[in-house]
Amino acid sequence: xxxxEDDIILSELSDDELVPQMHDDLxxxxxxxxxxxxxxxxxxxWTPYDVLTKxxxxxxxxxxxxxxxxxxxxxxxxxxxxxxxxGMTILRPLLAETGAPKQGKMVIGTVKGDIHDIGKNxxxxxxxxxxxxxxxxxxxxxxxxxxxxxxxxxxDILGMSALLTTTMPYMKVVIDEMSAKGIxxxxxxxxxxxPLNEEFGKAIGADAYCRDAAVAVETxxxxxxxxxHNQQPA
Numbered sequence: 001x002x003x004x005e006d007d008i009i010l011s012e013l014s015d016d017e018l019v020p021q022m023h024d025d026l027x028x029x030x031x032x033x034x035x036x037x038x039x040x041x042x043x044x045x046w047t048p049y050d051v052l053t054k055x056x057x058x059x060x061x062x063x064x065x066x067x068x069x070x071x072x073x074x075x076x077x078x079x080x081x082x083x084x085x086x087g088m089t090i091l092r093p094l095l096a097e098t099g100a101p102k103q104g105k106m107v108i109g110t111v112k113g114d115i116h117d118i119g120k121n122x123x124x125x126x127x128x129x130x131x132x133x134x135x136x137x138x139x140x141x142x143x144x145x146x147x148x149x150x151x152x153x154x155x156d157i158l159g160m161s162a163l164l165t166t167t168m169p170y171m172k173v174v175i176d177e178m179s180a181k182g183i184x185x186x187x188x189x190x191x192x193x194x195p196l197n198e199e200f201g202k203a204i205g206a207d208a209y210c211r212d213a214a215v216a217v218e219t220x221x222x223x224x225x226x227x228x229h230n231q232q233p234a
Contacts, residue, residue, distance in 0.1 A: 010036050015044065019055050026059035027066075029079025031086045038087045048094035049101070056087050057129045064126060064214030074118055077213075081125040088128060102131060104224045107149045108159035109137030111170040116163035119193060119213070123159060126213040127220060132157075143170075143177045150187055156227070157220055160206075162193040172204035179205070188223040190216060 010033065013021060018037060025033040034056075041051045063080045066072040072080075108124050110117055117139050124134045135153050137145050150158055158178075162168045171191050178184040184205075191206045201209030207223065210216035 011040055015041070015046075019058075022055045023059040023062055026056065026080050026083050027063055027072075029076065029083050031083045034083045034087045035090065038090050042090075042094070047100075048091045048098055052088075052091050052095065052100070052129070052131070056084050056091075057131075060084055060126055060129045061214070064212070064217070068212050068214050074122075077122060078118065081122055084129055085125060100131070102133060103221060104156035104227075105133040105135070105153055106157040106159055106220065107135045107137060107146065107153055107155045108161070109141040109146065109149075110139040110161045110163075111167050111174070112140055112142045113170060114162050114164050114167040115139045116161070116193075119163070120159070120161040122213045123161070123192065123210075123216045126217050127159075130217045130221065132220065143174045146174050147177065147181065147183070150183070155187065156224065157188045157190060159190045159192070159216065161191070162196065165195045168193070168195060168200065169204075171206065175205045188220070188227075190219060192216060 008021065010018060010021065018040065022034060022037040025037065037055060038051055041055060042048065060080065063072060063077055067077045106127055108120055108127075110120050120136070124136050128134045135149055135155065137149055146158060146160070149155070158174075160171050160174060162171060175184065175189060178187070178189075189206045190208050190210050191201050191204070192210045192212075196209055198209045208219045210219050
């Protein structure tokens with residue numbers, strides 16, 4: 001198989017062959033091939049938005065499904081996400097110029113006391129790939145960090161992550177503080193992390209618990225759709 005792979009010359013493939021090949025290359029975490037594929041499609045007159053959605057986001061959607069179903073594991077998904085990131089580096093400035101439709105803006109961070117970030121990073125990358133602006137606060141975030149960033153960035157969504165049972169309750173501290181400040185209703189709050197479940201998400205007042213990155217993207221899109229419809233003038 002490896003020899004066959006070496007024989008594929010991306011620039012000789014038609015668009016209909018190149019896009020599935022890019023899905024495969026993304027799946028295999030092949031960064032250079034993704035960069036080459038992005039540049040080839042742009043050179044053929046594809047819009048940055050079409051390259052993003054049809055080649056990269058669709059490829060990551062397949063990765064997300066296989067991750068959810070236990071076919072792929074975190075190391076492979078991170079390789080795929082890094083390949084996607086390399087493609088995004090080319091597309092991001094072009095998307096900004098062309099004013100591609102934006103899904104919304106998300107502030108994401110791991111809660112105070114917790115320094116785990118693989119799951120959070122994955123969600124951030126996949127959200128970005130799906131057309132969201134993502135502001136990543138990193139790890140070990142006190143409540144002030146979240147609230148300040150939400151207001152500064154004029155965000156739509158807050159994503160909080162925790163991997164320790166001892167840090168999970170801090171999510172409620174953040175949500176309670178948002179309520180106390182009268183800003184809770186302004187944002188969609190999504191929570192995730194290995195020890196969490198749906199009941200916990202409901203109990204702390206989050207809008208949704210997302211068991212993995214693929215679910216987080218779908219859930220965020222659904223909430224943004226609802227918001228758009230509700231904000232339409234009657």
